[in-house]
Amino acid sequence: MKIAITGGAGFIGSNLARALTNHPKITQVRVIDNLSTGHKANIADLDIGFVEGDIQNAELLDQVFRGADAVVHLAALPSVPRSVRDPLASHEANATGTLQVLEAARRAGGLHVIAASSSSVYGANPRLPKHEDLITAPMSPYAVTKLATEAYLGAYHHSFDLPVLPFRFFNIYGPGQRADHAYAAVIPKWISATLADEPVTVYGDGTQTRDFTYVGTVCRVLTDALLRRIVEPRPVNLAFGTRISLLDLIPEIETAARHRVRREHMPARTGDVLHSQADSSRLRTLFPTVAPMPLEEGIFATVDWLRDSVVGAAPS
Structure with missing residues (x-):
């Protein structure tokens, strides 16, 4: 094929x-x-x-x-x-x-x-x-x-x-998702900031929820x-109907990165959706055997990749 x-x-x-x-x-x-x-x-x-x-x-x-x-x-x-x-x-x-x-x-x-x-x-x-x-x-x-x-x-x-x-x-989200540009997604951006001992930027109050895949x-x-x-x-x-707030994402990153996350709040961004959660019924009908990666495992894999990519990019 x-x-x-x-x-x-x-x-x-x-x-x-x-x-x-x-x-x-x-x-x-x-x-x-x-x-x-x-x-x-x-x-x-x-x-x-x-x-x-x-x-x-x-x-x-x-x-x-x-x-x-x-x-x-x-x-x-x-x-x-x-x-x-x-x-x-x-x-x-x-x-x-x-x-x-x-x-x-x-x-x-x-x-x-x-x-x-x-x-x-x-x-x-x-x-x-x-x-x-x-x-x-x-x-x-x-x-x-x-x-x-x-x-x-x-x-x-x-x-x-x-x-x-x-x-x-x-x-x-996951390995391969870069954090080194202005429009980086929240997970790699926050992990990268945490690994560099920099504060993460939370737009709005952080109670926005997402269905990460x-x-x-x-x-x-x-x-x-x-x-x-x-x-x-x-x-x-x-997506699979999981729902986590951005504030509740922080402890997941802290655990995987073995580092405290510092945060700073900024005003909410224009066009951002407040809450997102999928009904996965149609997906599961078409793909009945698919099993999602638990968020905890996915965050660990992403932290490992970002840590290795930063080390690999560092001058010798």
Whole structure:
């Protein structure tokens, strides 16, 4: 089986590429990434085909998709704050980019397209847990682009009979997630700060809740979806209904890092969702054997990776 990954040099994409190259039923993995948020070093040791370029380039997409059986579309410009600062860039990368991927999948003979949406589409809808039939209420341009992503997948399924599967990702974390940029996610940013004996920044009062999902679990679901060719035009939550506040996350990091976490509070950020928790019923129907990584184990693995990556980057 031959798989193409857009955004395959990023955090999730490189973890997925690694998982697929280690699977006996996957014979080829190709990656396209413009390296705007991904890093070639993430995949440097993998036996894959890599094309540096943007998904807006139809010719490059045709090159990467040629002969493939399926594509996992992960290329995106992430971050709610980034989208608030530059809505047009987020729209072009995420919404128009998805349209380019779907057109290329059609030209390639109707590839199976699995794509990443986001729990941010639920936005201001206060109901918990979040099930996929809830009314969406995006609070940021980023969330709108992800709603457009999954809507385009559904439309291409119904209009062109394209086999699709849109996943709503919920706060994915784990090894490979970098903390050295302005839009870093909370877990690597807080772990990195703690390891450096620096205070963590808590936006708002810290009672916001999240449904964190370990990247290895996500990769297992994506791999299973590819191998069994799961087709579902409706969005599917890829999370397991766990819920922890950001303040309650701090002791988990302290235990794993064996270091006290100092914190400083800043005003809440525009567009941030207060509470997030998935209803995983649809996911468990489609993937009945999947078992999530416990948060405690996932935090330990992430701390170990970040500690090793900092040591490895230090001058000798």
